[in-house]
Amino acid sequence: MLESVHFGPDACERISSDAIKALAYCCPRLRRLWMSGVKEVNGDAINALVEHCRKLKDVGFIESDNIDEVALGNLNSVKFLSVAGTRNLKWGSAAQVLSRLPCLVCLDISRTDVNLSAITRFLSSSQNLKVVCALNCRVFEGEVDSNPMQSHKGKVLLTFLNDIFKGVTSLFADNSKNVTDVLQYWRRTKNRDKNLDEIVVWIEWIFSYSLLRIAENNLKELDDFWLTQGAAVLLSLLRSSQEEVQERAATAIATFVVIDDENATVDCQRAEAILRGDGIRLLLDLARSCQEGLQSEAAKAIANLSIDSKVAKAVAESGGINILANLAKSINRLVAEEAAGGLWNLSVGDDHKGAIAEAGGIKALVDLIFKWSSNTDGLLEHATGALANLGADEKCSMEVAVAGGIHALAILLALANLKECKSRLLVPWLIWLLMGIAIAIMLLLDKRQVHWKHWCNLLILKMKL
Missing domain, CATH: 1.25.10.10 (Leucine-rich Repeat Variant)
Structure with a gap:
């Protein structure tokens, strides 16, 4: 049966207290439960976990709007508890009940409005507590004096005021x-x-x-x-x-x-x-x-x-350029997008353009445009930006054209005219890419007058977008 449940780091706003109760009923062997961004964790939900999940050891209700702090005091089996980033906790009540938890060893109250009084109580009254993590707690940091607490009775306090x-x-x-x-x-x-x-x-x-x-x-x-x-x-x-x-x-x-x-x-x-x-x-x-x-x-x-x-x-x-060029070939869109972004930033200036070409980066970037030509503005912007930078180099611009850059450019030009193209940032990079490929074609044909009016008209058209 399920022993660990982790929802996050994105907010789980649609998870209700009733859903947590249902989870408790269905997962009696649950040992670890972490949820981020649940709007409310009421007493019934927490008490259902207490009643049905007797082996529960590690709990995290982080970035929540509202938690029943009194009910948290019933989590007698829990050794590790995090309420980091949670708002609207009544710290007087929370300190009173949490300091009585018999098994609590580690407590994370980072990014909350916990005060000095509550932290002092945790450190002085909790029987088995060893670690309190209070990173970026502004109220506490504003109250503590110039000699911040590092430890108290064998308990460790981790804050930005101390050496972590x-x-x-x-x-x-x-x-x-x-x-x-x-x-x-x-x-x-x-x-x-x-x-x-x-x-x-x-x-x-x-x-x-x-x-x-x-x-x-x-x-x-x-x-x-x-x-x-x-x-x-x-x-x-x-x-x-x-x-x-x-x-x-x-x-x-x-x-x-x-x-x-x-x-x-x-x-x-x-x-x-x-x-x-x-x-x-x-x-x-x-x-x-x-x-x-x-x-x-x-x-x-x-x-x-x-x-x-x-x-x-x-x-x-x-060897990072070779690694990024290989990742740009990934079938995972997010991986390919970030790799293309890396090649984009590395292609600024002239230092690394040749290395990107040698690593197969130009072909990988052109292929990305063919592979992800719809609903992927971020990826297309990264790939087009990188190719535009590379196209400013005479040798690289030739490789862009040979690798299929003209066909890719046609796809991008068509996409830029579509209303569903969300990224207006794509257009200026298209202009630079267009110029690079135009120069490459003229050099390739060694006829500098060929189709020059055609290229100029396309440039003017894109600048009006």
């Missing part, structure tokens, strides 16, 4: 005190303690969730955190044995380096922090994975990081 790795290190024996990446130290340790093993696996899981959500919010006041701690934590999570953790870490990296989506602007300090931490090698290793979710998110991270010229050079030198 140092906090996790305090769970281990003394021989880990000088370790830079305590999570990697734990992964390499033989004969690991089973109970500690469960705790660190949970810490990786909730770190990956919270850092992704925090990256999506792009808060200016967290600039220092990303440079001093956040980038290092994400790099460590890329090494996790949990694929879901690796995938969310890659997504978070792709997200936190971009500070302006519209103008494709990255924070060079953040990008180069990933570069210095061997992040390019780690991401390229994930891009080689057979798991398509990892391929897609790793390719997206590589693409965004490659906007920075130093990172682009490192990607090229590490």
Whole structure:
């Protein structure tokens, strides 16, 4: 029978409390339940889990609008609990009931409006609690004094006010005190303690969730955190044995380096922090994975990081162009789209155009247009943008034409005239691609007057769109 249920990270707004009750009735052996974005989790739903799922050990109700905090106090079998990102909790009541849970070992209250009083109660009153994770809790951070709490009676408090790795290190024996990446130290340790093993696996899981959500919010006041701690934590999570953790870490990296989506602007300090931490090698290793979710998110991270010229050079030198060219041939649209985006960013300037052509990138990009010519504006924009950049090079423009670029261009021109074409950004890249192919044809025929009026008329037509 079903033992683990995980809905997310996208919001599960349509899941009701009645649905949770039905799940409890049908899955008495349930040990792990994680749900993101459920609007309301009422007392009846929680009590149904208590009554029917006696082995329930790990619960996450995250990003919810309303949870019955008193009923949470009935989850007597639960060792790991997360209410991260949940709104409207009454923390006085929550602290009172949750601190009495007999089996609770780890509690995640990140991105909530929890206050200092509630956290103090958790640390002082919970019998078996070992870890409280309170990342980006603004009310608490505003109340705590200049000497923030790191631990209390053997309990570890993980916040942005403290060194996160140092906090996790305090769970281990003394021989880990000088370790830079305590999570990697734990992964390499033989004969690991089973109970500690469960705790660190949970810490990786909730770190990956919270850092992704925090990256999506792009808060200016967290600039220092990303440079001093956040980038290092994400790099460590890329090494996790949990694929879901690796995938969310890659997504978070792709997200936190971009500070302006519209103008494709990255924070060079953040990008180069990933570069210095061997992040390019780690991401390229994930891009080689057979798991398509990892391929897609790793390719997206590589693409965004490659906007920075130093990172682009490192990607090229590490064999990244060949990897992206191969991923662009994927039958999975999302993988192909992110790979095309990576080739687009790497094709800016003249440094990597030849390498993209040698890796078969031009043929792969042209084939994408044939394969995904409908309802895939993002993919077509990436492929067309990359081909337009490549077409600015004389040799590459010839290869675009030879690879079927003229036929692909005809498809794109027809698509650009259709009302259902959502991306107006496709048009300017079409103009550049058109110019590149026009030049290639004229060079190929060695007749610079051939059809020149025809090409000009097409250009003028597209500029009017």
